[in-house]
Amino acid sequence: MTATSWIEGAEDGPFGLGHLPYGVFSTAKDPAPRLGVRIGDQILDLRGLATGQFFLPWIRPAFHEHDLNGFMAMGPPAWRLVRHQLTELLSDARYRDQSATLLVPAAKARMHLPFQVADYVDFYASEHHATNLGRLFRPDAEPLLPNWKHLPVGYHGRAGTVVPSGTPIVRPRGQGKTPDGPIEFGPSARLDIEAEVGFVVGVGTELGAPVNPDDFAEHVFGVVLVNDWSARDIQAWEYVPLGPFLGKSFATSVGHWVTPLDALAGAKAAAPAQDPEPLGYLKETERFAYDLSMSVRWNGTEVSRPPFAGMYWTPAQMLAHMTVNGASLRTGDLFASGTVSGPEADQRGSFLELTWSGREPIVLGEGETRSFLEDGDTVTIGATARGADGGTIGLGEVTGTILPALD
Ligand code: CA
Secondary structure (H helix, E strand, C coil), X not given: CCCCCCXXXXXXXXXXXXXXXXXXXXXXXXXXXXXXXXXXXXXXXXXXXXXXXXXXXXXXXXXXXXXXXXXXHCCXXXXXXXXXXXXXXXXXXXXXXXXXXXXXXXXXXXXXXXCCCCXXXXXXXXXXXXXXXXHHHCCCCCCCCCCCCCCCCEEECCHHHEEECCCCEECCEEXXXXXXXXXXXXXXXXXXXXXXXXXXXXXXXXXXXXXXXXXXXXXXXXXXXXXXXXXXXXXXXXXXXXXXXXXXXXXXXXXXXXXXXXXXXXXXXXXXXXXXXXCHHHCCCCCCEECCEEEEEECCEEEECXXXXXXXXXXXXXXXXXXXXXXXXXXXXXEECCCCCCCCHHHCCCHHHHCCCCCCCEECHHHCEECCCCCCCEEEEEEEXXXXXXXXXXXXXXXXXXXXXXX
C-alpha cells in the first residue's frame, strides 16, 4: 500500500494513512462522546459518517454508540471493511469537500476512555523484568520462580480503575513495612510506573471454550499503551501469598487511541526462542512478536527505551493461557503484557528497576534527581513501529500526573 492521505501533513507524523487508530471524543459544542478515527492532527467523526450512510447498514449502529465495544464485537469482517472504506475516503481527494465538516482538530477534542473495559488481566511476560524483580524482592533466591518458563504468569486487575491518558493519579495510601521497622499507614513513598502494552478483545467466547494461540487475530481488535501505576511499598508488604492487590488497583492508564492489529502487520517480528518448549496449548504455528520501540519520559526527560519484541511470552500465548481453563472472553477485555524491560540498563520499564530500588537515582532535566515519583511529576509512555507501508506509526501516548495523597 503506497496511498497517502489528502489531510495535510498526515504522512509526516505518527497518524498517517497506514495507522488509522480508533478513539472516543467529544467537543465543547457537542459534548456527547462519539467514535472517531485519527488521521494526522484531525479526528474524522465516525458517527457523522454513519449518519451520512457511508457505511453498510449492518455496521452503522456501532458508530452511534458511545464507545468502541459495539464495533469491536462485530469481528474481523467488519474491522477490515471499515478500515478499507476509511483508507479509500482519506486517500481519494474527491471525498475532501464532503468530509470537511466531519473533521475535528485533535487539539480541540476532549478524549474519553475508548472502550468499556470488561475484565482486566495483567501478565508478567518480560524475562528481564521478572529477573530484575526477583533479584530485588528475593535477593537470596533464584530470580525466576519455577513456573515462570512454563506459563505466562498473570493476575486479574481492577477493570473499574482503568482510566484514559491524562487522568490525574492521586497518590495512593496504604500499609507498608520497612525490613525491620513497624507497620505503618500513609501515602506511598515508592510510587512507580510500569510501561506495558495492552491488547483489547473484540470477539468474545462461550464459557468453557479455550482459544488457540493461532486464533489471536480472530479475537483481538487492537493495541493500546498502558501505564500500570504501582505502589512498591504497599505491594512488597501485601503480595504474599496472593499477589498484587491495593498496590496496583488504584489506577491503570491507557492511551486514547486503539491501534488496530492490521496497522501493525509491518511490525511483526520473530519472538525469542523458548526453552523449555511450552506445552501444546501454548504452541503457535507461526510464533511472532510485535516490534514496538517504546519510550518513557519523566517530566520531559527520556529515561528508558524498552523494546517490546523481546518479550518471552507473546500476546497470542497470553490469550491462550488466560482461556485454557475455559474462562470466557468478553468484548472489552483488556490484557496487558506486564512491564516491558530489555536486557540493557536503559531499557527497563519501571523506576524500581531503573533506579535499582532507589539506590541509583536518575538525573532528570536541570539536575533534579529522582528515585520514585514525586507529587506533580508527569510520566508519558510512547511507542513507534514500522507501518504496513514501510513508514513509521506512533501509538497513542499514555500520560499521567501525580497529585498529592488525600489527608
Ligand atoms: Ca503490571
